[in-house]
Amino acid sequence: MRELLTPRVNGDDVQVLAPVHKTLLEVLREELGLTGTKHGCELGECGTCTVLLDGEPVLSCLLLPVECQGREILTVEGMAQAGRLHPLQQSFAELGAAQCGYCTPGILLAAKALLEHNPRPSREAIRVALAGNLCRCTGYTKILDAVELAAARQGR
Amino acid sequence: MSLLQEHGPDAMVVAGGTDLFPNMKRRQFEPRVLVGLRGVRELGGIRGSAREGMTLGALATLTQVSLHPEILTHYPALARAADLVSTPQLRNMGTIGGNVCLDTRCNYYNQSYAWRKAIGFCMKKDGDICLVAPGSPRCVAVSSSDTAPVLWSLGARVRLVGPDGERVIPLPALYRDDGIQYLAKAPEEIVAEIALPPVDGLRATYWKLRRRGSFDFPVLGVAVALRREGEVCREARIVLGAVASQPREAVEAERLLAGERLTPELIDRVAEVAARPSKPLDNTDLVYYYRKRMTRVYVARALRELAGLPVGDWPTAMAGRNHANDEEAR
16 A cells, blocks of 8 residues: 655655555655665664654654654755755764764754754753664764764854 | 454554554564554643643653653653653654553563564463463563553543543553553553642652663662651552553552651661562563662662652663753752
8 A cells, every 4th residue: 555645854845655554764765765864773772763853853763654744854864954064964074973874864863953952952961862872883972072062163 | 443443453553653663563563454643633732730630641742741841840750750761762752641551571572573483482472371480371571661650659540532432540440460461441442641630749759770871661660659748648659660560559668658757767668668569570671689679779769859868879770851950950
């Protein structure tokens, strides 16, 4: 059974005919070619498939797109604007806050949602906001540094 | 409702999907029809006040519950429990109704299909015997909800809606101590809302034991609620989570508190008695005799917190967002 899905993805109204049992993660990657969102555990444990749904971080591996009709989805592809990296992407790149990079898209989006609620988060608040994103390379310190740097730059 | 009736055992309801979809992927649940509740507006929202009592729509997310100003101020134990569930992403998706109905968990059950097949399956799904206690006539999977013990301690009631109408029951009546049939409701009945009575001086807290401070299911949860007149306890509830297939109330320990002052000596005695009904088995994370011994420790710390006595260092496993905010406020 296929269904016409009409989510808004990275600011564009999208129409896509996809099987109803496919998760949002699969539709983003396989039907829309947006492969920045990564497949990890697929069980809601690792956070690498994080996207923003109406601005809030959610796991695309546990969402059916039929439940996202008419809602705003942001993936990592939508973070850079007009060829300019998002401040978080910039600080992650400068500080080397990515080793293999597989967890990075999910972390960037979770951090973006954090900075929108709390532009000057404490180190502890960053930790708590990123608690759902695992980094198997264990490069957490630089990740926390990079979020702090982006926050400091935005605050200026 | 008609879909649920039409498809009977082939149908399941889905709200946040954070429990159901992983279980479907591991083939612990194999529904042929999913009925999504997300579009049902009547099941959402948080209403009311501490004075008149509050109503939590089953679809209220755990994030909404943990950040709601009235709940944070007047039912802080519930805000803390919701905040300590899983990760920010899953709290944005998972609902209070779903957490109350959370499937019971077990090391022999929460595994992939291939894993369960290799070990011969257990009685909760596809098998005949319990692999934790092979002589057990029933499944001993563990109630792993953080919010249920707190709601129980607060005297919450649950509104169930089914094809034959609706009924309101005390939250404890929703549960059974059976890992498979852990909910005492008909399959086609859904939890529509949860009602909290007026606060009326009731003060509660929740302590959670887990391996990782970032996120994990509870391997022990302790909810304590007290109503005091001056120094004297008028009413006490101590509800243990993750020690049985349903939350378990430590009734004998509660009786020791009635009419008494909360002295450190009494707290130690109550904690020891409260640990008696805690009988964890070797089927979750962390060893079971440690979890049993920690029941006493956590009941004592919860009581000390409510009595305004020092509780020692806060465990890192309690470092939720609400608590992080506390740290900043200090």
